[in-house]
Amino acid sequence: MSLSSLPVRRALVSVSDKTGLLDLGRALAAHNVEILSTGGSAKALRDAGLPVTEVSDYTGFPEILDGRVKTLVPKIHGGILGRRDLPAHVAQMQEHGIGPIDLVVVNLYPFEKTVASGAGAEDCIENIDIGGPALIRAAAKNHDHVVVLTDTRQYDGFIDMLNKGGTTRAQRFAYAGAAYARTAAYDAAIAAWFAAQTGDFLPDSFTVSGQRAEVLRYGENPHQQAAFYKNGSARPGVATAVQVQGKALSYNNINDTDAAFEAVAEFDKPAVVIVKHANPCGVAVASSLTQAWKNALRCDSVSAFGGIVALNRTLDAATAEEIAGIFTEVIVAPDAEEEAKAVLARKKNLRLLLTGGLPDPAEAGVVVRSVAGGFLAQTRDCGRITSETLKVVTKRAPSPQEMEDLIFAFQVAKHVKSNAIVYAKDKATVGVGAGQMSRVDSAQIAASKSAQAARNAGQDTPLTQGSVAASDAFFPFADGLEAIVAAGATAVIQPGGSIRDDEVIAAADAAGIAMVLTGMRHFRH
Template identity: 65%
Template sequence: MSTDLVPVRRALLSVSDKTGLVDLARVLADRGVELLSTGGTAQALRDAGLPVRDVAEVTAFPEMLDGRVKTLHPVVHGGLLARRDLDEHRAALDTHGIGTIDLLVVNLYPFEATVAKGADYATCIENIDIGGPAMLRSAAKNHAFVTVLTDVADYAPLLAELEANDGATSPGFRKAAALTAFSRTAAYDAAVSAWMAGALAEATPRRRAFAGELAQPLRYGENPHQAAAFYRDGSSRPGVATARQLQGKELSYNNINDTDAAFELVAEFAPDAGPACAIIKHANPCGVAHGASLAEAYRAAYDCDRTSAFGGIVALNQTLDAETAAAIAEIFTEVVIAPDVTDEAAAIFAGKKNLRLLVTGGLPDPAVSALAWRQVAGGFLVQSRDNGRLDPGALKVVTKRAPTDVELADLAFAWTVAKHVKSNAIVYARAGATVGIGAGQMSRVDSTRIAARKAEDMATALGLATVPTIGSCVASDAFFPFPDGLLAAAAAGATAVIQPGGSMRDAEVIAAADEAGLAMVFTGMRHFRH
């Protein structure tokens, strides 16, 4: 492989996104680089008064099939793939009259954007680029001699490289550019295959590929000895990946993970149904509440577990206002994420330089189905995200006593929160706020008891006369395998229970609920979260 500088004497430019095209081409032309181009790109260069040769003229073969075939030709790929250090390659070029191409500038048909706009099947198919990826791969493979660019963001670094090397590129620059090109074609193919699997309703295609674009390198991962980076998947779903950070330090790996968990949870509560707040610590909610105002919702969520809320993530379902910002600013908070923020609220946070403030412009739709994946040794698991939501009409009352309307409202609230708590999950709720959360225990009865103990701690911290689990409703993300967990909830003062049902001992659990005077409903839906 060549270790030398390679002068750029001949360039092929064929781009969908013409941002910066003319400026780049003008610098190249001023350096004496011969410009080759196709279709609309060539026309844009001519309109700018730049000298350019059509690829069809070079190949002596016209563009055809509505532009589907224009660069798929030996003259193009020979010029990209020929090794200049091999006599037989140079001889073949001479025999067939093929000139080498030193620089390829290609960005692809906007397939991802076309899909994102909801285009029909035929339109999406027409926006699958064939010639572009083929040229990128040819040039990237032959990066010992060819420089390849795939993105407008690469233009300025190329011009700086040419300036530094008197019109040539270095091996390191070409290698890095080749990596970018191969990554781009891989991501493009992944987007096409993912779209087609969805279009054909193929849940388990023979091969799966996932791709993302670097959003930012991270200082480290979950722990300082782990390398990490944050990638965007190109979707427009509002959240931490699409948010604008208005202030604060750079987000960490754990910040991003926890902020995503918080925002997905609070998005379960539609803004037009009233203000809601979720406080997350280590990907688990430590307090969630509705309120007459955002400030009231925040205070109720905070009161569920004040100890855990310190240094947590706060997610809001409405525009952050000054009163809520002032309340949040009373303690150390890592991140606040909301659809928007008032100027007054932003001014309050401005004095908290370590607090990260993110605005998203909207809430993610909790009903949307998307793929979630997790790595395991030798492979990865893929599933649709848990977009299951409670259907009040599908609830089955299984006890002698039916829940009251007030209990039904708190049961629905607790069930919604439990969906976002690590299994085994138990959530006590009263008056539209969590009052005890038990997460991630190996035993469901332990989660029930831990949540009740946290409520006792809450009562002590707030100076309450009674423990807030008395008169509460409790949700369990999966069935009670034995009556012990349910009886522990009853002992804590719960009056109603919501759970999926489906245990071999459902009859025993129902009998225990009746004996304790509890109302209980089955959802028929489980919400494990590991």
């Protein structure tokens, strides 16, 4: 018999997600396909008046162990795995009364959703599907003879093929590939959950998986292909967001929005973060979002043009009016008032994303980056400091106001590409130096941009005058500190740990500024 185009005569249907099930069932019935089914799937089909045979009636073996064993029997798996082109297989199937199964429709117990809901361990384990993956893998292996559907979005295309007389080998091959990808992702989610329960975030075998949410127009550049994948995590962010309005997100939009939202979640009081090319160009904490926006924008209004704006509170109309005053690519917030949505609706291309919550900066997790031949994995940078954990190493201790600004600046520096220097005053950035090969360059660039921001505001005095400064890593020499002093900063926060710490501290004392050490570095590459 030809393997190119095959009809479907018998189908096994066992689905957790009933979306589209009745339409599929009606199409199968219309083509006189015998439907074998289990549990809730069988009931849904039967209630719709469709002919269906319970698997237990077909196999002569009842469902046992609270439904844990339903399809793990030879009559089912033999019908799926038997090769119709091998006479020996056909003879054995006939000898044991095993009929061929041409279509397997299975979507798995909702393990990922159960975990995301915060369910307990017992519920999570009960939602680990055993029979489903076995059926899927068997059907995919025997795709020369069997069609396997694992996603409700595949139903319409399959029905169209059914109406045309059957499926081609190329089509079955494509379904098989999708099936193995699904079981791989499912097993990866289960393995990740077990690792998280034991605190082993970096196990011997590490699998990265995700469901493609969207094919993007292109990647970082137009000649690169790209797609956005979701991994089922409940961590609030771009993946959980509802896009209220605006154009489709680009690869760079998604990357920058994630950076902005993770940064703004660092702060407990109303905060605004403006990001451009994955680096904060303005960050502020204030008594209101509107004031935080104004203070953040003042830091670098030039770079803020076409930037990403993240807020850690519900967006109000007054703040929306202010943000709408300049060209903005994306606004991301936990929620937005209806009046704020109406304000932004005037900006048709502006994307408004509402996430439903904030990510927890202290939540453990793993971040992954690809390299040639493999990938790097590390736990998320959950490090945070308090005034109690800091060590004053200069003759002068910071004032209470300086201490608050130092902690704020170091929180911002955590989200700035290394080498990072952040100047801050009154819980607002006044200069950001990012991604330079030299720490001195970062200090000087931030100061230069601060001076330009002051001139743009009609001020003669650079914004860095009287500010504090944060460095994401230690000063290898005193020259970086000296550049900060030259910019007008009065206090510095840095990790310490250089062999020249004494030299750097002496330079701070000579300049009469305060310095505190964190003992914690925040490199971000």
